[in-house]
Amino acid sequence: MSGRIRSEAFKSKVMSAVDAAAIVENGWNIGFSGFTGAGYPKVFPPALAERIREAHARGEEFMVSSWTGASTAPEHDGALAEVDGVRFRAPYQSDPVQRAKINDGTTYYSDIHLSHMPNLVAQGFLGDLDLAVIEVTAITEDGELVPSSSIGANRTYIEKAKRIILEVNEWQSEGLFGMHDVYYPIGNLPPHRPPLPITSTGDRIGTPTMKIDLDKVVAIIETDAPDRNTPFKDLDEDSLKIAGYFLDFLAAEVKAGRLPENLNPLQSGVGNIANAVLAGLLEGPFENITSYTEVIQDGMVDLIDSGKLAVASATAFSLSPTAAERMNDNAAHYAKKIVLRPMDVSNNPEAIRRMGVISCNGMIEADIYGNVNSTHVMGSRMQNGIGGSGDFTRNAFFSCFVSPSTAKGGAISAIVPMVNHVDHTEHDVSVIVTEQGLADLRGLAPRQRAEKIIENCAHPDYREPLREYVKLAHTKANGMHTPHDLRTALGWHVRFLETGTMKE
Amino acid sequence: MSGRIRSEAFKSKVMSAVDAAAIVENGWNIGFSGFTGAGYPKVFPPALAERIREAHARGEEFMVSSWTGASTAPEHDGALAEVDGVRFRAPYQSDPVQRAKINDGTTYYSDIHLSHMPNLVAQGFLGDLDLAVIEVTAITEDGELVPSSSIGANRTYIEKAKRIILEVNEWQSEGLFGMHDVYYPIGNLPPHRPPLPITSTGDRIGTPTMKIDLDKVVAIIETDAPDRNTPFKDLDEDSLKIAGYFLDFLAAEVKAGRLPENLNPLQSGVGNIANAVLAGLLEGPFENITSYTEVIQDGMVDLIDSGKLAVASATAFSLSPTAAERMNDNAAHYAKKIVLRPMDVSNNPEAIRRMGVISCNGMIEADIYGNVNSTHVMGSRMQNGIGGSGDFTRNAFFSCFVSPSTAKGGAISAIVPMVNHVDHTEHDVSVIVTEQGLADLRGLAPRQRAEKIIENCAHPDYREPLREYVKLAHTKANGMHTPHDLRTALGWHVRFLETGTMKE
Numbered sequence A, B: 001m002s003g004r005i006r007s008e009a010f011k012s013k014v015m016s017a018v019d020a021a022a023i024v025e026n027g028w029n030i031g032f033s034g035f036t037g038a039g040y041p042k043v044f045p046p047a048l049a050e051r052i053r054e055a056h057a058r059g060e061e062f063m064v065s066s067w068t069g070a071s072t073a074p075e076h077d078g079a080l081a082e083v084d085g086v087r088f089r090a091p092y093q094s095d096p097v098q099r100a101k102i103n104d105g106t107t108y109y110s111d112i113h114l115s116h117m118p119n120l121v122a123q124g125f126l127g128d129l130d131l132a133v134i135e136v137t138a139i140t141e142d143g144e145l146v147p148s149s150s151i152g153a154n155r156t157y158i159e160k161a162k163r164i165i166l167e168v169n170e171w172q173s174e175g176l177f178g179m180h181d182v183y184y185p186i187g188n189l190p191p192h193r194p195p196l197p198i199t200s201t202g203d204r205i206g207t208p209t210m211k212i213d214l215d216k217v218v219a220i221i222e223t224d225a226p227d228r229n230t231p232f233k234d235l236d237e238d239s240l241k242i243a244g245y246f247l248d249f250l251a252a253e254v255k256a257g258r259l260p261e262n263l264n265p266l267q268s269g270v271g272n273i274a275n276a277v278l279a280g281l282l283e284g285p286f287e288n289i290t291s292y293t294e295v296i297q298d299g300m301v302d303l304i305d306s307g308k309l310a311v312a313s314a315t316a317f318s319l320s321p322t323a324a325e326r327m328n329d330n331a332a333h334y335a336k337k338i339v340l341r342p343m344d345v346s347n348n349p350e351a352i353r354r355m356g357v358i359s360c361n362g363m364i365e366a367d368i369y370g371n372v373n374s375t376h377v378m379g380s381r382m383q384n385g386i387g388g389s390g391d392f393t394r395n396a397f398f399s400c401f402v403s404p405s406t407a408k409g410g411a412i413s414a415i416v417p418m419v420n421h422v423d424h425t426e427h428d429v430s431v432i433v434t435e436q437g438l439a440d441l442r443g444l445a446p447r448q449r450a451e452k453i454i455e456n457c458a459h460p461d462y463r464e465p466l467r468e469y470v471k472l473a474h475t476k477a478n479g480m481h482t483p484h485d486l487r488t489a490l491g492w493h494v495r496f497l498e499t500g501t502m503k504e
Ligand SMILES: CC(C)(COP(=O)(O)OP(=O)(O)OC[C@H]1O[C@@H](n2cnc3c(N)ncnc32)[C@H](O)[C@@H]1OP(=O)(O)O)[C@@H](O)C(=O)NCCC(=O)NCCS
Pocket: A268, A269, A270, A271, A272, A273, A294, A361, A362, A363, A364, A365, A374, A375, A377, A378, A383, A384, A385, A386, A387, A388, A389, A392, A406, A407, A408, A412, A413, A414
């Protein structure tokens, strides 16, 4: 037994993942830890998947509902989906196998704002939580839990579950102790919820550990498996251009007196463009930056090392293997500059709006009127989910969406006449950036937005077709507020489905 | 001169509306008071409209940008729009003439969440505010302003405008003094914004009057004209049915232990259905109710009189002439039960989410997957705007949308395969109610929502066509998460535009 279980009372509950998986019954709702490939249980899900596979082989029904913080990893989401073990999934996922099962109709997926998820569970709107499966770094002598590389919805799942299984993971650094800030009153149901007392990114308002009711613990599993930790890709030219436009825009806002010299707290999605933005900040003129965001990625660790990023608040890591090593080796050092919070705090509208967070997220496509689709491919297919992008976008000081102007080698335009699904409405989108340029939509009416988006953001190959759509729409529309020709508004998507390209 | 101007320093600024209107220059941004036909300036806008008409007759350019709290009245929005005087309009309107000018392309309209508007102005994102025109009940001896029947964005406009014109309106009751709660720190720009200290509907956190810089006052106009005050319509059968389903749902939630016996604070849009809900509450079992909402309408006054409504918070009245008389005669009495707040407080996500407000708003249409359109008719025409519906919906304990299942005598189905515009995304809509029934969408995936919405909410005439669309979409879709046939998804709207009915 590892030295990570320091409370005697917990030790007797240690068992194998296979034995723990045997506890689960068909139809259970299970709340898992895990957020962007960090802090998810590593050995329980494969064991449960194996059990489900065997049950199916015997012709028995066996599926569970899987709730998480956000996305997990192949050995978690992937393993359970692979065996058709997931009837229902919420609130966010990005695993290719799980995605395929959602799109072939096996899994019902409910795509939920991350800040909503803990509320919905606590309010009882998603039904009873039969089991929570939570990865932790250690169990203290007092029987409290030291979280690992993500917090996500763990506090809520531990509180609401009828039973709890813990995975104690020795790969996670003990130096993480003190980095977490677990705040409980946000979980109070109305009318007992006080104001969230965060006014500055680094404010610590809670405790470094999570409480747990020992009586609910039905199993403890030990492991030393690493987080998913996607390797870092070299920055491509488009991402660098997009980051450049975005950073120039920030600089112009500072110059115009609409932003302080150290900016407002930044939120950024994950991925290449976000990494390019962070790399740009490393070179750039801004000092003493702060970040109030969901996820700590490589570039932020670099920014902390450089002294440019004063403090970062998030709910999880999403690091490359190299950066994860660096974090594990120096966690106690980084704990002075990083706060990990429950996701109903990291994504809380109160904190985001109060502090004037600047949001920057990826998108699948935007339309000429400024509506943004973050989730759907050609109307029906789910990509990942909305994640926390709505929490930040709606409450941001101003909100930005970034994407290359085309996808699939140019066969798809990311700027279309009408998006095939709306995740962020025209009321919520301030700025759109592609490698072609930036459209500042603040205070514009739809027709004005169309001109800016087409001329500044669309790929040259699609600019003339978009202008032609606008011209046609102006003659066909039943009103000039948001002129559309509903017969052809989704025609580009239809053409892609029929011919493999949006081009005529 | 009326006795309402009690500060000597202000008296010298009194002049006629015509003289005040002469101050305005072509191209100015003007921030007007006014919210749902309450508290808008009554005599300045017609005088400005006349000046614009004369300028146009002389062949001169003359248009202004008109920012308000929300909708105003014919003598305000209507008068300025009538003379083609409005280049830009935000954040909400409902006047038929102004609407026509938006839809013929004369006016650029930017449809903005009401809680965002004061932020955008304070942040400087909409440009300089050349003039504020604000109706008040009185000017105190100390030179402070007693607001009238709405507050809206007045605090922000008074603070940010280069010049101010006041309309002092004797029709507004002096008894209103003490009903208002003007909170200033919400107007601080980040990082200087503290938590909003509201934890209960009736909390008073500010002052009864608004501060003003005398040096900025360029004119004071006196009037005694009444608010718009739309007459109360008799409750129709559909509205009563919808209200019935909604109230039964609330009762069931109480029974299930998911709501307290006095419910959570209620928000409701205006109009027939909202009035039917309020009438239903008057008969119903709930006692000691509270309302955290935008607008106080007739039914709420009745509920206060009955003792069922303990306290109501809003930013404006929207009363029938009869109820307005009653309010004016007894304002001091009602001021004990009613708090009128700035709209960035009434619509604040912090307060709404913290207190678990239940939202209930009208819609134009919903689609089978739970996306809601509140603003657009057949893709291009603007109806009114999103108003505060997004502020409440996104942050509600649960959010409801209500509408008759058909419009235009049955030629339009309010439940369609795909909405023609999205104002509230599938992530934000908990419950849909029509006179056919109620669909509880909490925790459902898109395909599950489709079944409930079609079977419970669609009109029988459209149920089979909707089922057929679903069947077709299942065969045509590129994924089973949100199965759509993009070729025909908007076909019902196209058919209506071509034939005058959605029926085949
Ligand atoms: C929108 C989102 C999917 C973009 O992700 P990304 O990694 O930056 O984008 P990529 O360019 O790699 O695109 C991902 C896939 O979508 C495809 N794609 C991109 N744009 C597309 C478009 N307009 N139409 C169709 N497919 C498109 C890509 O081709 C790629 O497909 P593949 O997996 O088959 O190669 C991602 O940002 C996301 O999931 N956002 C929602 C959640 C969120 O914003 N979280 C932020 C944290 S708060």
